[in-house]
Amino acid sequence: MKWECSLGSGRLNQVKSKPLKMRVFSGCVGGLGIAMRRNSNLTRIYLQSLFVILAAAFGATTARAVIPVAEHDALMALHSATNGAGWTVSTNWGGANGTECTWFGVTCDGVDDASSTTVTKLNLAGNGLNGAIPTTLSDLTGLTELYLGNNSLTGTIPPSLGTLNNLTTLSMYSNSLTGSIPGKLGDLSNLVNLSLSENELDGSIPAKLGGLSNLQTLYLQSNRLSGDIPSELAKLTELTHLSLHANLLTGAIPVSLSGLPHITWLSLNAN
Amino acid sequence: MSGAIPASLGDLPEIQYLSLNANKLSGVIPDNLIEATDTLLGIDVRYNAVHSPNTTLITALNQKHPVASPSIDLTASQTIDAEGLLVTDTRVFDVDLAWDTVAYTDHEGGYRIYLSSVTPDVFTQQADVAGKASTSVTVTALTNCTPYRAIVHSYTTAHTGEPAIPLNNNNANEVESDGELGNVVEFTTYGCSAIPVIDLPIPASSISELAKNGTGVATVAATDADGDPLYYSITAGNTGGVFAINNAGVITVADTLDYETTPVYTLSIEVSDGVNVASAPESVRIDILNENDTAPVPSVGAITEPSESAAIGTAVVTISATDADGTTSFIYSMTGTAFAIDSASGVITVNAVLDYETTPSYTETVTVSDGVNEATVDVTINIGNENDNTPVPSVGIISPPSESAEIGTLVAAISATDADGTTSFIYSMTGTAFAIDSVSGVITLNTVLDYETTPSYTETVTVSDGVNESTIDVTINIVKANDNAPALSAAITHPTENAPVGTVVAKITATDPDGDTFFTYSIIRGNDDGAFAINGSGVITVATSLDYETTNSYLLTVAVSDVVNTATIDITINVINVEVDIGGCSVRSGAAFDPVLLFWIGLSLVYLMRKRPIVISEVPPPE
Numbered sequence: 001m002k003w004e005c006s007l008g009s010g011r012l013n014q015v016k017s018k019p020l021k022m023r024v025f026s027g028c029v030g031g032l033g034i035a036m037r038r039n040s041n042l043t044r045i046y047l048q049s050l051f052v053i054l055a056a057a058f059g060a061t062t063a064r065a066v067i068p069v070a071e072h073d074a075l076m077a078l079h080s081a082t083n084g085a086g087w088t089v090s091t092n093w094g095g096a097n098g099t100e101c102t103w104f105g106v107t108c109d110g111v112d113d114a115s116s117t118t119v120t121k122l123n124l125a126g127n128g129l130n131g132a133i134p135t136t137l138s139d140l141t142g143l144t145e146l147y148l149g150n151n152s153l154t155g156t157i158p159p160s161l162g163t164l165n166n167l168t169t170l171s172m173y174s175n176s177l178t179g180s181i182p183g184k185l186g187d188l189s190n191l192v193n194l195s196l197s198e199n200e201l202d203g204s205i206p207a208k209l210g211g212l213s214n215l216q217t218l219y220l221q222s223n224r225l226s227g228d229i230p231s232e233l234a235k236l237t238e239l240t241h242l243s244l245h246a247n248l249l250t251g252a253i254p255v256s257l258s259g260l261p262h263i264t265w266l267s268l269n270a271n
Numbered sequence: 272m273s274g275a276i277p278a279s280l281g282d283l284p285e286i287q288y289l290s291l292n293a294n295k296l297s298g299v300i301p302d303n304l305i306e307a308t309d310t311l312l313g314i315d316v317r318y319n320a321v322h323s324p325n326t327t328l329i330t331a332l333n334q335k336h337p338v339a340s341p342s343i344d345l346t347a348s349q350t351i352d353a354e355g356l357l358v359t360d361t362r363v364f365d366v367d368l369a370w371d372t373v374a375y376t377d378h379e380g381g382y383r384i385y386l387s388s389v390t391p392d393v394f395t396q397q398a399d400v401a402g403k404a405s406t407s408v409t410v411t412a413l414t415n416c417t418p419y420r421a422i423v424h425s426y427t428t429a430h431t432g433e434p435a436i437p438l439n440n441n442n443a444n445e446v447e448s449d450g451e452l453g454n455v456v457e458f459t460t461y462g463c464s465a466i467p468v469i470d471l472p473i474p475a476s477s478i479s480e481l482a483k484n485g486t487g488v489a490t491v492a493a494t495d496a497d498g499d500p501l502y503y504s505i506t507a508g509n510t511g512g513v514f515a516i517n518n519a520g521v522i523t524v525a526d527t528l529d530y531e532t533t534p535v536y537t538l539s540i541e542v543s544d545g546v547n548v549a550s551a552p553e554s555v556r557i558d559i560l561n562e563n564d565t566a567p568v569p570s571v572g573a574i575t576e577p578s579e580s581a582a583i584g585t586a587v588v589t590i591s592a593t594d595a596d597g598t599t600s601f602i603y604s605m606t607g608t609a610f611a612i613d614s615a616s617g618v619i620t621v622n623a624v625l626d627y628e629t630t631p632s633y634t635e636t637v638t639v640s641d642g643v644n645e646a647t648v649d650v651t652i653n654i655g656n657e658n659d660n661t662p663v664p665s666v667g668i669i670s671p672p673s674e675s676a677e678i679g680t681l682v683a684a685i686s687a688t689d690a691d692g693t694t695s696f697i698y699s700m701t702g703t704a705f706a707i708d709s710v711s712g713v714i715t716l717n718t719v720l721d722y723e724t725t726p727s728y729t730e731t732v733t734v735s736d737g738v739n740e741s742t743i744d745v746t747i748n749i750v751k752a753n754d755n756a757p758a759l760s761a762a763i764t765h766p767t768e769n770a771p772v773g774t775v776v777a778k779i780t781a782t783d784p785d786g787d788t789f790f791t792y793s794i795i796r797g798n799d800d801g802a803f804a805i806n807g808s809g810v811i812t813v814a815t816s817l818d819y820e821t822t823n824s825y826l827l828t829v830a831v832s833d834v835v836n837t838a839t840i841d842i843t844i845n846v847i848n849v850e851v852d853i854g855g856c857s858v859r860s861g862a863a864f865d866p867v868l869l870f871w872i873g874l875s876l877v878y879l880m881r882k883r884p885i886v887i888s889e890v891p892p893p894e
Contacts, residue, residue, distance in 0.1 A: 245290055252274030253291075258282040266283070267290035269315065271272045 066116050067100050067108060074139040075100060075119070082129035082153065089127055109142055118142030125171065126150040133172075138163050149173040149195065157196070159184040167191055173219060174198040181220070183208040195219040197243065202226065205244070210235040217241040221267065224248055229268075234259040241265040272296060276321060281306035292317045299323055304332070311335045320380075356423045356456050359407070362500075363415045363462035363545025369407040370423050380426050384410060387420045394422065415462030415546045416497070420455050462546035465496035469542050469551045477558040480530040484523075489555055491520040491540050499544035507539035508553065514538065522555065530561040531595050566644035567592040567601055569637065578655040579627040583620075587652055590617035590637050598641040605637045610652065612637060619650065627656040628690050660690035661739040664732060667712075673750040674722035678715075682747055685712035685732050693736040700732040705747065707732060714745070722751040756836035757781035757790055759829070767847040768819040772812070776844050779809035779829050787833035791877035794870055795839070796828035803844070804869020805829065807876050811844075814869050819848035832877065 078084075079093055087093075091104040100119070101108035107121035119140045125147040132155030133148070140146075144166045153175035161170065162184030168191060177199040185194070186208030194215060201223040209218070210232025216239060225247040233242070234256035240263060249271040257266070272294040280289065281303035289307070292315040300316065300323040308314075308331045316332065323329055355371035368384060381401040385394035400408045403425075413419065470492040478488045493501055503516045510533055515525035522538070538555040541548055572589040587610060592601045605612040610633065611622035619637075634651045667684040682705055687696045698712040705728065706717040712734070729746040763777045770776075781790045792809045802825060804814040809831065825844040830837055 240285075249272055251272065253272060253277050253280070253296075255277040255279045258277070258279030260283065262285050263283050264285050264287040264310075266280075266286060267288065268272055268294065269290040270293040 066098050067118055068116075070136075070139040071119050071142075072097060072100055074134070074136045075103065075106065075122075077134040077136045081134045082131040082151070086130060087124075087128050105147075107145075120166075121145040121147075123147040124151070129153055131155075133158055133161075133177075135160050137161065140164070141166075143167055144190075145169040147171045149175070151175050153177055155179075157182055157185075157201075161185065162187045164188065165190065168214075169193040171195040172199070176200055178202070180204070181206055181209070181225075185209065186211040188212060189214065191215055192238075193217045196223070198222040200224060204228070205230055205233070205249075207232040209233065212236060214238055216262075219243045220247070222246040226250065228252075229254050229257075231256045233257070237261060239263055243267045244271070246270040274298075276300055276304065276316070278303040280304060283307055284310070286310055287312045289314045291315065291319065294319055296321050300325070300328060300332070302328055304328065308332070308335060356421065358421070358456050358458045361458045361460060363460055364413050365409055365411040366413060366419070366421075366458055366460065367407060367409050368421060368423065368456070372404055372406055381405060382408070383424045383426055384408060385422045385424070386410065386413075388414065388417050392420055394420075399426075413460050415460050416464065416499075418457065418459040420457050422455050461497075461499040462544050463497035463499055464547070465499075465544075466547040467493045467495045467499075467501050467542045467544055467549040469493045469540065469549050469554070471551060471554060473540075473551070473555050475556040475558065477560050478524065478528065479560045479562055480528040481562045481564060482524045482528060484525055486524045487521055488514065488524060488557055489522045491516065491522065491542070491551070491555065493520060493542040493549065495544050497544065502543045502545065504541045504543070505538050506541050506550070506552075508537045508555075510536065514557070516540070522557075528559050530559045531565065534559050534561070561596060563596050563598065563641060563643040565595040566646040567594045567598065567639045567641045569639040569646055569648040571637075571648060571650055574650075574652060576653050576655050577621050577625060578657055579625040580657045580659065581621050581625060581655075583622060583624070585621040587619045587621060588650060590619065590639065590648065590650070592617070592639040592641075592646070594641050596641065602640040602642070603637060604640075605635050605650075607633060607635045609633055610635060619652075625654050627654045628660065630654065631656070656691060658689075658691045658693065658736060658738045661741045662687040662689045662693065662696050662734045662736045664734040664741060664743040666743065666745055669745070669747070671748050671750050672716050672720060673752055674720040675752045676716055676720065678717060678719070680716040681713065682716055683714040683745060685714065685734065685743065685745070687712070687734040687736075687741075689736050691736065697735040697737070698732060699735075700730050700745070702728065702730045704728050705730060714747075720749050722749045725749065726751070751785075753785050753787065753833060753835040755784040755833075756838040757783045757787065757831050757833050759831055759838050759840040761829070761840055761842045763842055763844065765845045765847055766813055766817060767849050768817045769849060770813050770817060772814060772816070774813040775810055776803060776813060777811040777827075777842055779805070779811070779831060779840065779842075781809065781831045781833075781838070783833050785833065789833070789880065791832045791834070791873070791880055793830050793873045793877060794827050795830045797826045797841075798867075798870065799825070801867030801870065803827065805873055806869075807873070807880075811842075812869075814867075817846045819846045822846065823848070834880070 084090055084093055089104045092099055092102045093104060095103065100106055101117060105123045105127065106119055108117040109120040120142050121144060122140065123145070126149070129148065129151035131153065133153055135158040137158065138160035141164065143164050145168060147169070149171045150173065153172065155177065156179035157172070157177055159182035162182060165188070167188050170188065170191060171193065173195045174197070179201065180203030181196060181201055183206035186206060189211070191212050192214055194212065194217065197219040202225065204227030205220065205225055207230040210230065213235070215236050218236065218239060218241065221243045226249060228251035229244065229249060231254045234254065237260065239260050242260070242263060243265065245267040253268060273296065275298035276291060276296055278301035281301060286307050287310055289311065296319040298321060300321050302325050305328045312335065314332055314335045357369050358366060359369050360367040370382065380403045381399050382405055383399050384397040386397060387394045397410055473489065473491055476489040478486065491503060495501055500518065502518055503520050505514060505516050511526060513524065513526040513528055514522050514536065516522045536557045537553045538557065539550070539552040540554055541550050569590055569592045572591060574588040575586065577585055577587050590603055590612065603612045603614050603617045605619065609623045609625065610619050612619045632651060632653045634649055636647050636649050638645055638647045664685055664687040667686045669683040670681060672680055672682050685698055685707065698707050698709050700707040700714065704718045705714050707714045727746060727748045729744055731742050731744050733740055733742045758781065760780045761777055764775060766774050766776045779792060792805045792807065794803060794805050800815060802813070802815050802817060803811050805811045823846045826841060827844060828839050828841050830839045
């Protein structure tokens with residue numbers, strides 16, 4: 001239930017005027033309300049998770065390790081492209097080489113290793129990022145988790161992100177991303193969580209997403225996705241949450257969705 | 272999404288939340304879905320066109336429903352959102368709404384409009400718009416100057432034939448939506464409190480009476496403090512409906528104008544915002560400009576019939592014209608060349624030598640132009656006849672008089688004709704031998720004739736028609752009288768018997784007191800056996816052999832005719848005996864001519880001679 005709650009908090013923090021998103025807002029709040037009434041442990045689990053994440057981030061501030069130049073450049077490119085000067089929090093960003101792992105939202109691997117390290121997690125959710133995602137973000141080859149949700153990102157999703165083989169979480173919900181979902185993302189074989197909801201994505205849902213064999217949560221709601229729901233999604237046998245509501249999807253509900261043995265959340269409303 | 276809910280969703284072993292609401296799903300909710308209710312924490316199938324007769328399933332679904340009460344009646348009509356709701360036109364008391372159609376594959380349905388005019392919204396249902404294909408409606412009976420919010424749902428008809436379960440309020444799911452799931456449109460009706468103000472005065476305008484429909488004439492300006500759309504109308508003075516005013520205040524021509532009928536209009540105008548009305552009575556003056564748009568009306572004055580002897584330039588008639596446009600000068604022209612018309616005055620004069628006998632009447636077309644329009648009139652001019660032709664005399668009959676004819680005998684008849692049509696003439700003639708009746712033209716004998724003195728007369732007859740006269744020469748030949756028979760004598764030479772045929776035996780000589788010199792001769796008696804023949808000169812010859820022993824004497828009667836009169840003479844021909852003894856036989860001389868043949872030849876000659884004309888003709892015979 002962790003991811004659902006995280007998304008819920010994200011929605012609560014934003015103000016959207018568009019009627020389409022208001023509809024989702026209402027539906028999800030209703031669903032969340034039911035969930036929280038029926039399982040009061042959800043709140044507790046959420047707070048515990050948040051604490052763990054924050055503790056890890058503070059631990060990294062003491063590291064003095066060197067990351068590859070390409071990764072440094074990738075971070076600076078992101079900072080530049082998304083108006084880093086306007087970020088809500090940008091502690092240590094732009095500091096000397098070797099300090100990258102202390103920058104706000106950056107987590108490195110092997111922080112105890114004085115020689116070299118790599119960025120494994122980048123969490124800039126809800127930090128006022130404004131601009132397009134640089135293609136060079138894929139140079140952060142060691143990333144396992146990428147959180148860019150609840151910002152003002154524009155432009156398209158770089159297909160190059162499909163090369164981040166170690167990614168387990170890709171979260172870019174509640175931005176203003178346009179274009180279609182790159183089929184290349186279907187190459188992220190380790191991905192567990194994919195959240196692209198509440199953007200302005202159009203086109204159809206790539207059938208290649210059926211290749212995300214470890215995927216557990218897929219949030220694509222509140223976009224402008226059209227066409228049929230690809231039957232390939234039935235191959236996501238680990239999926240627990242499939243949220244496709246508030247799009248422009250047509251056609252019938254695939255009978256093959258019954259091949260999702262662990263699905264607990266299925267929202268197809270408002271299509 | 273559309274189509275049916277797959278039964279396979281009931282097979283999801285761990286499903287907890289299932290949101291299918293607000294789609295276009297249709298058909299029966301699969302009974303299999305109840306299999307999922309064991310793990311389900313929430314399910315929402317509202318705002319689709321699905322239904323189920325399975326009360327157990329409905330109860331189970333309602334228990335998992337996010338809104339516990341009132342529950343959803345899935346057995347009756349379902350409504351779902353119709354998308355794309357738009358306000359297409361807002362007016363004072365009504366509004367036009369349009370939306371996109373919702374595609375149902377089964378069941379008839381329609382759309383249901385809800386309006387709210389208060390805050391917070393209290394939507395009230397308007398009349399249903401039947402028909403799945405409907406895309407618009409005009410909502411009427413609204414309140415002016417009021418803000419409204421509208422939503423639209425689609426609905427399907429009740430799924431009949433399936434058991435109705437009296438679970439809940441059929442309309443529950445409609446009220447619940449309260450616009451959150453449908454797109455809400457806002458509009459405010461017009462007609463707020465401010466009264467429109469018409470800009471006065473409205474300048475007078477003018478328009479040609481020839482202006483076409485749609486031509487702008489004047490503009491009425493008005494304002495409304497509320498910004499309401501304004502509606503303009505002409506309330507008075509628009510005789511014949513010749514003007515129209517649109518809602519921009521532009522007055523245009525709407526029908527045919529006619530200065531001659533109505534030269535000026537004074538219109539009264541009203542401007543309304545639908546509720547409040549401003550009036551400007553008799554505020555728009557429109558002068559119609561006269562145009563030369565009517566044709567002249569020609570009239571023909573008194574015609575002075577011209578004599579055929581009328582001189583060129585003689586006035587005959589005056590054509591005049593009037594024109595409703597007030598035109599006073601016209602241009603006249605006409606067909607033909609016998610007459611001419613003065614282009615300015617319209618006076619028609621003789622333009623050629625007339626001849627009643629050739630053309631007794633002319634019909635010409637006069638064209639009158641006012642410079643733009645023209646009209647024509649036909650003028651018939653009859654020519655007065657004059658006695659200007661001479662009579663033409665002719666000899667009708669002529670009957671040559673005998674010299675013995677009595678005075679008064681009809682001799683000839685003269686008649687005459689005249690191109691002027693004269694039928695009575697005066698006849699006279701030269702000489703005194705004949706007299707002519709001055710009235711009838713009959714010529715009669717007026718003296719005793721004497722052929723020998725004057726065998727032919729040529730006289731001149733004069734015929735007068737009272738003015739003109741002409742003459743003709745008439746030749747009258749006198750017919751000589753033949754009233755005496757010829758006097759006859761005969762010289763006889765008695766033949767011998769056996770005298771050759773052709774031997775002359777007699778010569779008949781004829782004389783005639785009438786002076787006749789041509790006679791016909793014939794032997795009419797005594798020429799038995801055709802012994803003799805007589806020729807055209809009265810010479811009698813032997814025609815056959817005479818035989819003294821048989822007939823020694825012939826008594827012949829000879830007839831001589833002067834064609835009119837016939838005389839006869841008897842002569843005796845003695846045959847002289849000749850005895851010739853040749854071998855004991857008497858030989859008689861043979862007749863040289865058959866007397867019978869000679870007789871017929873004579874008769875033929877007489878006949879032929881009678882065929883010759885003996886009459887007296889008007890042409891003198893050649894000398």
